[in-house]
Amino acid sequence: MGDVLLARILKYLNGTLFLDDGYRFCVFFIKNYVGFYKLTLSQVSEQSGISEEAILEFLIHLGFYRFDDFQTRLYQDVILRMDQIRARMIGIDLQELVDRVHLENDGILDMIKGICHDIHQSKRVILVGALYPMSISVELQTDLITFGKEVIQYHSYDNELTFEEGDYVIFISATGRAMENFLYQKQHLSLDNPQSLLITQNQTYEKRMITKKTLRVPGKFDSINFNYQIMTIFDLIRVIYYQTYQQI
Known part of the structure; x- marks a missing residue:
């Protein structure tokens, strides 16, 4: 098949x-x-x-x-x-997913519920990051599309891409470098109109607030650990989104 x-x-x-x-x-x-x-x-x-x-x-x-x-x-x-x-989705334990990668944040589930709400309210989700984080995001992308949400990955050669009101731009970068490179190369794309989120290990972005929201996970630029963290975060988004907005 x-x-x-x-x-x-x-x-x-x-x-x-x-x-x-x-x-x-x-x-x-x-x-x-x-x-x-x-x-x-x-x-x-x-x-x-x-x-x-x-x-x-x-x-x-x-x-x-x-x-x-x-x-x-x-x-x-x-x-x-x-x-x-x-x-x-049968029998999934959300807390077990959180504990698996030691996301030491008492409000992590509430934060991810907020992300799911923003995704649900958006017209389109745009994922931005380096190659490996983007490959990890494919299952999330696939499920959200199945639920009827337009989800695309950013590609540098797509000069037809614009950010519009109703878009939700999600940057995935342990250091924040992928986001900085994007903003430098695509200065005509403003983050003023869309909702935006950065998932990172870099605590400096919690204060700089380049994106409207920042989800910082433990670690200091540890790409291997970060990859496991975003796998779990994406799993949590998929499960919570399904349970909240799709389950009948």
Whole structure:
């Protein structure tokens, strides 16, 4: 059966180095994921601004020679993904997740509940960080997209990206260097309009307040420990978001 379509799309979107019609199709797909299977080829082309020929050519790379076959598989995958998530959420102990990596912060669960609220209220989530933190974030990205939230990773070559009111920009950087580099390279992108969060080990950012919120975790620029910490933080976000906004 292979990977679900969303996983294939994210492999391309998060790994490509080109701002082309394939990239734009993936962005449109993620933005409209929950209801995408209802759209016709002509509707996708009209709404995305991508030609039908370019769309069909890209779908061939995913193993589909007919748009209807792609849509049928997508409909099946949407149901499958939700069933998989429900099964994973059974019997999860939030405090056990916190204790696993020694997040020494009495208010960590309340902080993450606030992050989940901000994600829920946002129109789009933009993840910014170095390669490894971004690879760790893929499962969070996948689940949130499955729940109907548009979530993309920032790529330096995407000169079409703008920050808008309703966006939620999340920086993941142990030292804060990834955020500083981003702000230096993309000075035209202001953090005034979107909500923003920095997850870091660098305590100086708690006072500098470059982002609207800062979640500082224990440690001093220990990348290995930080990777485990953000794995757990992302797991907590996924679980709390599901329990609060998705569970029926």
